[in-house]
Amino acid sequence: MSKGVVAYLPSHDGQPGAEIAWAADCREAFNRGVKLAQSWLDNACGGWLWAVMIAERDLLPRAIDRRAFEVGFLGRVHQRLCSHQGSGPSAADVVLGAPQPGRSLAGTACRC
Template structure:
């Protein structure tokens, strides 16, 4: 198992990105979560948000990958929600270790 593997969520919708350091390589699961959330947002919010997340998350084989997927998914949703609140923050990476 690798240690200190970093994932990056790029700034989006005018809201800053984030850098997350995982104990294992979770980049693929994290990116899957981000992509699914973006697809849900772009598709006129068809279907229930929670159902989309759970259905895809449960396909992942281990707990840390499921957690990475959730963090990626919810981070993209968070960026969209906060962008509509008029965030004054500049786009920057915020380090976080999980």
């Protein structure tokens, strides 16, 4: 499978951003997930996190768009969670979806 389209999760809350390569252009769905998560995080009474994510995600027709939405949404939530723990990588961006010499994909993610 060719992975030629990159979506970018900007750094936020003092946490690094991430580039994620996709086989199809699903940047709009990814960005929609990031925006919805940010909206939920900004509004303390935004309802159940999981319900908000699922309701919006299920409106997307393609499976790859639903996955991109989830990754964007959970990526932004992850940044917020890591920022409150005071740990995480330095300001260097994390690159996902690209092979890293000597590291598995799990080793490229922010660890909190």
